[in-house]
Amino acid sequence: MNEQEIIEKIAFNVIQGRVTEEDEGYDEGLEGQPAVAELVQMVIEQRIDAKKVVVNALTGSMETVGDKFDKGEYLIPDMLASAECVGAAMDLLGPHLADAGVQSKGKFVLATVAGDLHDIGKNIVGIMLKGAGFDVLDLGNDVSSERIVAQVKDTGARYLGLSALLTTTMREMGAIIKTLDEEGMRSQVQVLIGGAPTSQSFADEIGADAYCRDAFHAIDILKQMAG
Amino acid sequence: MIVIAEKINATRSAVREIIEQRDEGRLEDLAQRQVAAGAAYIDVNVGTGNGTRQDEIESMQWAVSRLLDATDKPLCIDSADAAVLEAGLAAMGGRPAMINSTKADVKYLSTVMPLAQRYEAPVVALAMDGQGIPGTVEGRLNACRAIAGACRDYQVPLASVFFDPLVLPVATDAGQGKVTLNTLAAIKAEFPEARTVMGLSNISFGLPGRPMLNAAFLQMAIYAGLDAAIMDPLNADMMQAARTGDALMGKDRHFRKYSRALRRQ
Structure with a gap:
């Protein structure tokens, strides 16, 4: 997988709410495919810019989740699952964010x-x-x-x-x-x-x-x- | 909930016709509809009550060969006759299958357990012995203990066993619901690596309002430790009752299956 594919897949899995590969997603039949934790691990191994992941994969997809929640398409457990994904990604990326020049917003x-x-x-x-x-x-x-x-x-x-x-x-x-x-x-x-x-x-x-x-x-x- | 779909059973007249007429179109359709509705296993019982043992063997071979083309799901080969079970398992051509069933009777254990061992197949084990269904929890648990002993003898891992605590109609004995539920809990306590299964609808036989009785009993059974059910997946209310029970027991993380089913409606 190249950088673009990994980032797109992270965004997709945040919206699906899948932290690890055995997790079920919002949609049926995704079990077994790499999810946020495995994909972020690839980001770290391939030294992909952590900032791009945060901006392009995490923030944007949580906005999508927010829209879906506002429209009533997503329920509380769906939102929680997506939020868990972001939390897991940030925990894994944590040490690499400073290196990537991502500054805390405060x-x-x-x-x-x-x-x-x-x-x-x-x-x-x-x-x-x-x-x-x-x-x-x-x-x-x-x-x-x-x-x-x-x-x-x-x-x-x-x-x-x-x-x-x-x-x-x-x-x-x-x-x-x-x-x-x-x-x-x-x-x-x-x-x-x-x-x-x-x-x-x-x-x-x-x-x-x-x-x-x-x-x-x-x-x-x-x-x-x-x- | 592991759903073992019950509809391909020749005690139902529509299925008896399918078997006798070798109507593969209707057989495949029945399998595919049950799979689409969420079945994990398709039960296959071809005992029409007519004809010889050889007829039943041939019917089983025919049904299994047709169903292997119709679905990727494993089949649950269902017969009281070990020769029919063996014919069905052999016809699977190496694809996974479940055996339904054995009980704590040496005649069954000595013929069915070797099949479970040879085909590495999970096996439904009824909590009864040669004398019939014990009326008490302890009696049914003793039957399970005898089956567990046979598992050791025939080198069948307990993880392959689905104990069936058995369900008798409450209409004739109101205490029977609780006997089944307490047996389930006792099986889970004594054989934690084994799983449990039961057929549900017998509980409400002879009473009005059967759907509600069946759904309530299913959910109580999930609480008591039920892992699998032999049921009709085309019954949407029962399927949602199962998902609801699983979700309330914390077995459906983020309510994925529960919510998805409601979205589909």
């Missing part, structure tokens, strides 16, 4: 706020951000405001993503923004919020920089922020 601290154990959506966002080239520090779920603020401070992160799935825990987000303000860190970091009970008006109310409907929306907003 540090991104991600957390589900205190009292809230929901992390499915937050995890998808994390994988998508990784695929989009951010340096993601996922703090997990039920993370205290103190820890979130301390991590933003220590890492100097430019972005903070907060998730809450309960009307009782979404208020934590406002408290975190207030603390960032009090500590004089508010201008250092863009705060993005998401989760079922949140909304644009809630983001406005608590002074967040953006409300993200879903992972794909988050990527769009970050593009605009980077301007």
Whole structure:
């Protein structure tokens, strides 16, 4: 396989959601064919430019997946499978990205706020951000405001993503923004919020920089922020 | 779920006709429709109840040779007569086949197990003995133990065995559903390398609302450890009941098979 074929096949398999060759895809009968992990291994062995893989195979195909999800053609498990592919590819490519001159788009601290154990959506966002080239520090779920603020401070992160799935825990987000303000860190970091009970008006109310409907929306907003 | 497609069975009058008239067009069509619907194996039972053992042997040879052309799927050679089983296996020409079936009776074990060994064929093993179907879990498990012993004697790996816990109608004994389910679980616990199979529809015999009973029982059986079912793949509701059960048991990663089937509708 030449470079072009490998990159096309990676893109195809991200859309199909196949990490390894035994995986089933969205379509029937793909089992046994090389998938993202095997193809990325070829990229590394053949010293193909890792940047081309990220730009031409990963980012574009996740946009396709996002479109399919928006249209209702793809369901949550399909999107998760594709996101797993991007995560696996980025893990394998990780050490080679710096050599290829791929610069991080910035540090991104991600957390589900205190009292809230929901992390499915937050995890998808994390994988998508990784695929989009951010340096993601996922703090997990039920993370205290103190820890979130301390991590933003220590890492100097430019972005903070907060998730809450309960009307009782979404208020934590406002408290975190207030603390960032009090500590004089508010201008250092863009705060993005998401989760079922949140909304644009809630983001406005608590002074967040953006409300993200879903992972794909988050990527769009970050593009605009980077301007 | 490994689906063993049940429709080519000469106890059904339409199939008896196909066999007696050597109607290869209809035979192949029946096989191909079952494959398209998701069958992993095509069961072939040509016992019409008429004629001699030699007639059944010739019918089996004819059916197998026609089906080898009609599909790439393995066949499940189905007969209570080891001579018919052997004729069917020989007619496979080296292609993989399953044997249906043996039970814990020395007459069956001594004739069927050597075939399983020689043809390296998976074999359906009924949890019953020469006296009939035991009414209790322990009785059926004892039959399985005798079969497992014969596997050692005839050098058939347990991984090739599909134990059938057997299904009796609940209409006559409401406790029988649970006996089958508990037998399944006991087989999985004692012989983890072996697989399990059963024919389902017997459970609802004599009762109204059979489709719902069959689907519910199938899903309970999947929970208890059912790997394969001898069933009608053309019954779309039962097929989706199987996929639903597998998906809920975490056997269908990313709900691929489940979602794909719903997309097709």
